[in-house]
Amino acid sequence: MNSSGIPMVRTLTVVSLLCGLLIVLTDVNTRGRIRHNQEIIMRESVAQLLPGIQKQIIYSIEPSGDLTISTGLQGDGPRLFAGYDAGGRFLGVVIEAAERGYADVISAMYAYDPDKKVITGFKVIDMKETPGLGNRIGSDPEFTSNFKSLDASEGHPIATVKHGTKKNPWEIDAISGATISSRAVGRMLDASVKSTAPVIAHNLDRIKRGD
Amino acid sequence: MSEPLSCHPAPPPETTDRPFLNGLWRQNPVFVMVLGMCPTLAITNSVRNALAMGLATTFVMVCSNGMISLIRKLIPKQVRIATYIAIIATWVTVVDYLVKAISIDVYKALGAYIPLIVSNCLVLERPEAYAGKKPVGKSLLDGLGMGLGFAFALTCLGTVREVLGAGTFLGVPLFGKDFEPWVLFLLPPGGFIALAMWLLTFTLWRERKEKIRRQAQQAELRQALEVIL
Numbered sequence: 542m543n544s545s546g547i548p549m550v551r552t553l554t555v556v557s558l559l560c561g562l563l564i565v566l567t568d569v570n571t572r573g574r575i576r577h578n579q580e581i582i583m584r585e586s587v588a589q590l591l592p593g594i595q596k597q598i599i600y601s602i603e604p605s606g607d608l609t610i611s612t613g614l615q616g617d618g619p620r621l622f623a624g625y626d627a628g629g630r631f632l633g634v635v636i637e638a639a640e641r642g643y644a645d646v647i648s649a650m651y652a653y654d655p656d657k658k659v660i661t662g663f664k665v666i667d668m669k670e671t672p673g674l675g676n677r678i679g680s681d682p683e684f685t686s687n688f689k690s691l692d693a694s695e696g697h698p699i700a701t702v703k704h705g706t707k708k709n710p711w712e713i714d715a716i717s718g719a720t721i722s723s724r725a726v727g728r729m730l731d732a733s734v735k736s737t738a739p740v741i742a743h744n745l746d747r748i749k750r751g752d
Numbered sequence: 753m754s755e756p757l758s759c760h761p762a763p764p765p766e767t768t769d770r771p772f773l774n775g776l777w778r779q780n781p782v783f784v785m786v787l788g789m790c791p792t793l794a795i796t797n798s799v800r801n802a803l804a805m806g807l808a809t810t811f812v813m814v815c816s817n818g819m820i821s822l823i824r825k826l827i828p829k830q831v832r833i834a835t836y837i838a839i840i841a842t843w844v845t846v847v848d849y850l851v852k853a854i855s856i857d858v859y860k861a862l863g864a865y866i867p868l869i870v871s872n873c874l875v876l877e878r879p880e881a882y883a884g885k886k887p888v889g890k891s892l893l894d895g896l897g898m899g900l901g902f903a904f905a906l907t908c909l910g911t912v913r914e915v916l917g918a919g920t921f922l923g924v925p926l927f928g929k930d931f932e933p934w935v936l937f938l939l940p941p942g943g944f945i946a947l948a949m950w951l952l953t954f955t956l957w958r959e960r961k962e963k964i965r966r967q968a969q970q971a972e973l974r975q976a977l978e979v980i981l
Contacts, residue, residue: 549831556823556835560842567846571853578856669864671794676864 582666583622583650587635590652590662591624594632598623598751602737608744619737622650623748631749633661636737640729643721645669647678651730653693655741655748660699660730663688668722675722684723687713693734701727771882771890775897781874782905782947783954788874792906793943795865799922802910805865806903808847810896812869815843817883817895824884836879844869874902905950912946913937 588594600608600621611620622635634655639648647670652662665679678684692710693699699711701724707714713730715723741748770778781787791809796802816839820827827835848866851859869875878898883891914920917937919927936942 548828552827552835553831553838555826556838560838563842564845564849567849571849574853575849578852578859582856669867 586650586664586666587622587624590635590650590664591632593626594624595627596625596629596751598625598748600748602740606740606743608740608747621737621741621748623751625751629751631751634741634748635662636733637666638729638733640725640732642668642670642725643675644671647722647725647729649726649729651688651733653734653738653741655738655745658692658694658738660688660691660693660734663726663730670719670722675719677716677719678722678726681716684714684716691730693730693738695738699727699731699734771886771894772897775894775899776901776904779898780901780905780954781898782902782909783951784958785874785877786951787877788872788902789947791865791868791872792909793940793947795868796906796909796913796943796946797917797938798914799907799910801865802906803903805868806899806906808851808866809869809872809875809902810899811847812840812843813875813878813895813899813902814892815846815895816840816875817878817891818888819843820879821883821886821888821891827884832884833876833880836876836884840875840879841870874898908950909943909946912949913942917942 584597587597599611600623601611602619602621603609608621620637624632624635626632633652635650635652637648637650639646641647645668647665648667649663649665651660651664653659654661663685668676668679670676670678687707690710691699691713694711697709697711699713701713701715701720702708703720704715704717713723713727775781779785782792788809791805795805816836819839820836844866847869851866878894882894886894911921914922915926916934917939919925919931919933934942937946
């Protein structure tokens with residue numbers, strides 16, 4: 542390398558190190574607060590998805606298919622939030638799910654009634670979909686009305702169909718102009734129900750008792 | 753050589769001793785320099801989105817301008833763009849973390865837009881045109897002025913689009929139930945139409961002001977000549 546290249550390498554190295562340090566410092570100092578805020582968002586979302594909820598129990602799904610009670614939101618495994626009213630009556634479960642969308646991974650939660658095998662609510666937790674188009678999956682009232690009673694029973698996959706062509710209770714009517722994001726929601730729910738519903742069915746009595 | 757054709761009048765010369773006002777008004781990034789068109793057109797479909805994007809961009813511009821100005825004498829010319837991009841991307845990441853940590857409500861409003869700041873050419877243009885050559889204080893003021901000027905322009909566009917396209921301002925309904933929203937203004941063509949309307953208004957206003965200034969100068973000159981003669 543000739544002598545004129547050294548200042549360039551030196552500058553880029555120092556700037557990269559400084560930038561990396563700045564990001565790491567910010568991450569270290571904000572991680573606790575971010576986790577705390579995420580926990581608040583999660584609890585609020587569960588309360589919105591299961592109206593009348595007074596008590597919730599968080600279960601972690603083990604790779605073996607067993608459920609263990611979790612005290613917080615630590616760990617990365619999929620979680621179930623079982624909701625109960627003031628009298629201890631079981632209201633349903635809220636399940637975390639994620640799927641690759643148009644821009645990045647879409648994280649969401651949905652309410653599932655294991656007795657009727659229907660999805661009764663859907664809420665986006667985090668996404669980076671295009672503002673004004675894809676991000677309407679979290680706010681468009683017409684789209685969210687798909688999840689008031691979406692059939693999630695075995696035998697037919699949950700699928701997103703073109704806007705205005707929904708015919709069956711297990712179909713999701715896509716948002717016009719946001720087809721990729723709408724389809725991602727369909728794939729997300731289908732995969733999540735297929736993997737989680739058997740675990741819930743297997744442990745339903747225990748979940749209803751809340752132990 | 754003849755002057756190149758331009759679709760908009762050339763911006764007025766920069767007044768270096770007033771960096772804040774330059775960015776805010778005289779060299780407004782959107783209405784005068786026509787920079788940062790991607791976020792300007794993409795996310796001005798509501799006033800709230802426009803304000804959120806404008807303020808987040810302001811923060812990134814102030815921080816990146818300040819840091820670049822501080823180390824400007826150590827940056828070789830050949831690697832300046834790479835250095836600027838690394839610094840800007842760092843500050844965008846920092847803002848993303850900070851907003852997530854500070855307030856859930858602000859994050860809900862801003863979250864989707866923060867990563868888009870990296871793609872805004874205005875944020876890269878200011879270090880190249882100003883902060884890479886000027887002292888820290890002036891560079892910070894330049895970042896603040898340009899950022900707030902950008903936020904102002906975005907809010908102007910957002911206001912027209914939200915009022916006409918949804919009949920609301922900051923989500924508050926302005927008209928009765930009989931109002932039929934002009935949905936076109938919420939869609940991409942509406943962004944171009946609203947931008948064209950604002951650019952036309954701003955350019956006509958500026959030309960008129962310039963004409964008045966020239967007439968005043970000529971009158972002064974005439975008076976001075978009369979006194980001399």
